[in-house]
Amino acid sequence: MAASTSSMRAVRYHGPGEPFHNDEIPVPQPGAGEALVRVGAAGICHTELHLRHGVLNLGVAPLVPGHEIAGEVAAVGPGVDAVRPGDRVAVYYYVGCGRCSWCRQGQENLCRDVVDQFGFTADGGWAEYVVVPARNLVPLPDGLTVEEAAALGCSATTALHAVRSVxxxxxxxxxxxxxxxxxxxxxxxxxxxxxxxxxxxxxxxxxxxxxxxxxxxxxxxxxxxxxxxxxxxxxxxxxxxxxxxxxxxxxxxxxxxxxxxxxxxxxxxxxx
The missing domain is CATH 3.40.50.720 (NAD(P)-binding Rossmann-like Domain)
Structure with a gap:
């Protein structure tokens, strides 16, 4: 299913030391197993400052930053039935291979063959829309705002991992x-x-x-x-x-x- 508009505004990174640009780019379309999310909130993490200043440089530009993302499903691609348009969701920004022992244990952050990281190696949430694998979407409970959910997706989960697992x-x-x-x-x-x-x-x-x-x-x-x-x-x-x-x-x-x-x-x- 296609989005109703063909272009969108996006804040993009164009390289270390360069200012972020407010660009107009095509709305991405979901493929098989993917969903198009209408971004309701996207956090600004200190990591984006590292990206801007060149402390973190993964060699991907231009790029839409933003790994703390929440919003509403706008469209889904073929084979997606776990979510539907209108669902409120947060985005888990690591896309592991899904096959290694770490992925099978639910620890995609340790995957040695990471497919993508939204906001770092693939376009993230500083745009009106973002396409992600449907399996990376987390349904939001009633009472949790998209602003709260976006922040929880990085800062709170980082802290939880540090306190419990490390x-x-x-x-x-x-x-x-x-x-x-x-x-x-x-x-x-x-x-x-x-x-x-x-x-x-x-x-x-x-x-x-x-x-x-x-x-x-x-x-x-x-x-x-x-x-x-x-x-x-x-x-x-x-x-x-x-x-x-x-x-x-x-x-x-x-x-x-x-x-x-x-x-x-x-x-x-x-x-x-």
Whole structure:
């Protein structure tokens, strides 16, 4: 089934250091097993800034960025019956091969033969429409807005994977979230749900205030206190059981190691 319009507006990346362009391009059409999604919301992740500045360069240009996507199914291609036009959906942006052991375990992010990553190697959500495999669509429950769903598709799932699969945060542990932003806020809430004590570290008072509102037991302003020294003081010189590092620079990495207890778990999430 074709979309009702032939062209659309899209914000596109044209190469490292280049400004994003507001272009008019053809509306993509869904093929077999695919769906056309009318984008209702698309997030701006720090990764897009890395793309813009050349920190991340996958050699694909021009490209429609945007990997945090939610909207409504506009049309479906042949063989698609799991979703239909009008369904509210979020997009899972990894397209694994579907055949390897990792894909069969539901861990497409570890696939060695990734087919596409929307917003990185294939056009993403900074456009009016995007075509994706129907199997990559997640139905939205009532009460969840497309704006909320788009953000959940990256920041919250990144945090969930870090808390449950990587760090395995446990009841009664002390956790440091070093860097408060979208992923950090999700980490704070998930760690509290796991029964951990949470220390949030940042430099912006407003962000630290929100971190406290979302459940951080202690906040540390890194412009005023050395986070490593303060964390050791708060833990009786034992250090934190888990440190999530979200900044990705030498200073914060060194401090993260310094505040970690023996046999603690350090999870690097940020990069720069």
């Amino acid at each position: 760090a395995d945060v446990r009841l009664g542990e002390t956790v440091v979230v070093y860097g408060v932003g979208a992923v950090g806020y999700a980490l704070i809430q998930l760690c509290r749900l796991a029964g951990a004590r949470v220390i949030a570290v940042g430099r912006t008072p407003a962000k630290l205030a929100l971190a406290a509102e979302l459940g951080a037991d202690v906040t540390i302003n890194a412009d005023e206190l050395n986070p490593a020294v303060e964390t050791l003081r708060l833990t009786g010189d034992e250090g934190a059981d888990v440190v999530f590092e979200l900044v990705g620079i030498t200073e914060t990495m060194e401090r993260s190691v310094a505040m970690l207890r023996r046999r603690g778990r350090l999870v690097f999430i940020g990069y720069s």
